[in-house]
Amino acid sequence: MPIKLKGIIYKSVIRPVLIYGSETWAVTKKHVSTIQVAEMKMLRWMCGVTRLDKIRNEYVRGSLGVRDVADKIQEKRLRWYGHGKRRPPEYIGNATLNLDIPGQRRRGRPKLRWLSVVKKDMEICELKEEDVQDRAKWKKKIRKADPVTRRDKR
Template sequence: MQFAVVIAVKNYKSVIRPVLLHGSECWAVKKTDEKRLHVAEMRMLRWMCGVTRMDKVRNEYIRGSLKVAPVTEKLKGNRLSWYGHVKRRDETHVTKRVLSLHVDGWRGRGRPKKRWMDCVKSDMKEKGVSDSVTGDRTEWKKKTCCTDPK
């Protein structure tokens, strides 16, 4: 890999990706939002490599050559990391109390809106972890963290 590309990848990992994912721990991400993040990420990665879409180079090849994990996987890892952090908090802390809050009332007609907890449950199912693991911080991080390929 060229020296300029190595520097660009370091900048991407330390500046651009955190900006893309800022506050993502509490997003209820829809498929369209994930797709937008993926497109923005791939545009930046292609630009760093000097590759255009006309060159017909696959996204997996670009991501593999730069050794960068997909931004959507990082998003899920961040969300699960925050969930584990909240579950380990003291029972009297406001974030822990809000997590188990039940609001009385009724929902409108139609499909319910996607909630943050729905995203967390699907992420946990995808990673194969349960709530019982949240108490052990190192085990939780090992099972939920998404690292960049080496």
């Protein structure tokens, strides 16, 4: 099977299964690392190379025309956040984003919250809260397109 076709199958079948529901995760570095390892194992297997061949991840991804899974998770999370924020203010999802729970939190470092991850993603993509209403601008800034391989240009 041609490598280009393998990349297309990966992008349309395998990656969606791998990151299903990721828009609602408060993703930590450990989660991202685990998913990236699983992704690279699959991509290397599809290319027929092993880690002993010492081929860089960027080259393997480039030959299949695949973007890093962490970028795609970020894109999905910001897209989902934008959908929710464009809903009316009385929408239950918007009400829960601004929910303040009374009482004290446990000792130690607070657990990572989903909204904190979204705010960090927005800083990375240089987005502001008011940019949500402009769909075209929002989509353009959050989009993380897969690279084009040499074979695609023909």
